[in-house]
Amino acid sequence: DTAVSQTPKYLVTQMGNDKSIKCEQNLGHDTMYWYKQDSKKFLKIMFSYNNKELIINETVPNRFSPKSPDKAHLNLHINSLELGDSAVYFCASSQEGYSGNTIYFGEGSWLTVV
Amino acid sequence: GQQVMQIPQYQHVQEGEDFTTYCNSSTTLSNIQWYKQRPGGHPVFLIQLVKSGEVKKQKRLTFQFGEAKKNSSLHITATQTTDVGTYFCAGPNSGGSNYKLTFGKGTLLTVNP
Numbered sequence: 001d002t003a004v005s006q007t008p009k010y011l012v013t014q015m016g017n018d019k020s021i022k023c024e025q026n027l028g029h030d031t032m033y034w035y036k037q038d039s040k041k042f043l044k045i046m047f048s049y050n051n052k053e054l055i056i057n058e059t060v061p062n063r064f065s066p067k068s069p070d071k072a073h074l075n076l077h078i079n080s081l082e083l084g085d086s087a088v089y090f091c092a093s094s095q096e097g098y099s100g101n102t103i104y105f106g107e108g109s110w111l112t113v114v
Numbered sequence: 115g116q117q118v119m120q121i122p123q124y125q126h127v128q129e130g131e132d133f134t135t136y137c138n139s140s141t142t143l144s145n146i147q148w149y150k151q152r153p154g155g156h157p158v159f160l161i162q163l164v165k166s167g168e169v170k171k172q173k174r175l176t177f178q179f180g181e182a183k184k185n186s187s188l189h190i191t192a193t194q195t196t197d198v199g200t201y202f203c204a205g206p207n208s209g210g211s212n213y214k215l216t217f218g219k220g221t222l223l224t225v226n227p
């Protein structure tokens with residue numbers, strides 16, 4: 001069974017469109033994350049939720065809006081997509097959110113904006 | 115803010131050669147973690163080091179945490195083609211958030227068979 005699953009895996013869309021990426025974890029973890037990995041492989045945290053509460057909101061454009069309906073799900077909605085949004089978006093989870101705990105990553109969602 | 119720097123950015127070796135990647139933090143870390151990302155894959159946790167001067171081994175991989183807890187290294191002995199990938203170190207944020215890891219930019223290892 002996949003521990004952290006996200007959909008879709010691949011997404012090609014035009015500039016200006018709105019798209020969503022869904023994520024679910026079955027590990028029973030309290031904390032979930034969205035990371036962005038650009039073409040240079042740099043992994044940068046975007047958001048973190050702990051028990052459905054937003055606890056980390058990095059300098060991310062307002063066009064990005066996370067939503068956590070429950071602690072097992074964290075979705076990412078992106079409005080008015082831009083070329084620079086092209087990247088791999090990784091959902092992840094960890095237990096209790098303590099930085100010393102292992103982060104489990106999903107397989108990634110490859111977003112290409114054309 | 116906290117910075118975690120990794121060198122080298124790229125390393126190409128012949129199969130059987132050794133490989134080392136280094137990680138340096140601008141601040142003292144409570145712990146450091148290492149992840150491996152295969153090409154086209156996702157980061158996968160390898161290990162966590164907590165104690166000053168700690169050394170841990172996983173088969174051909176040796177991980178070290180510096181005495182000052184500001185640097186770390188990953189050494190692979192006798193590389194194999196299965197070692198190909200990007201190795202990331204990550205340390206917890208020192209700015210008060212316990213929920214944030216700062217990742218280094220990674221070292222991409224390629225192995226020539």
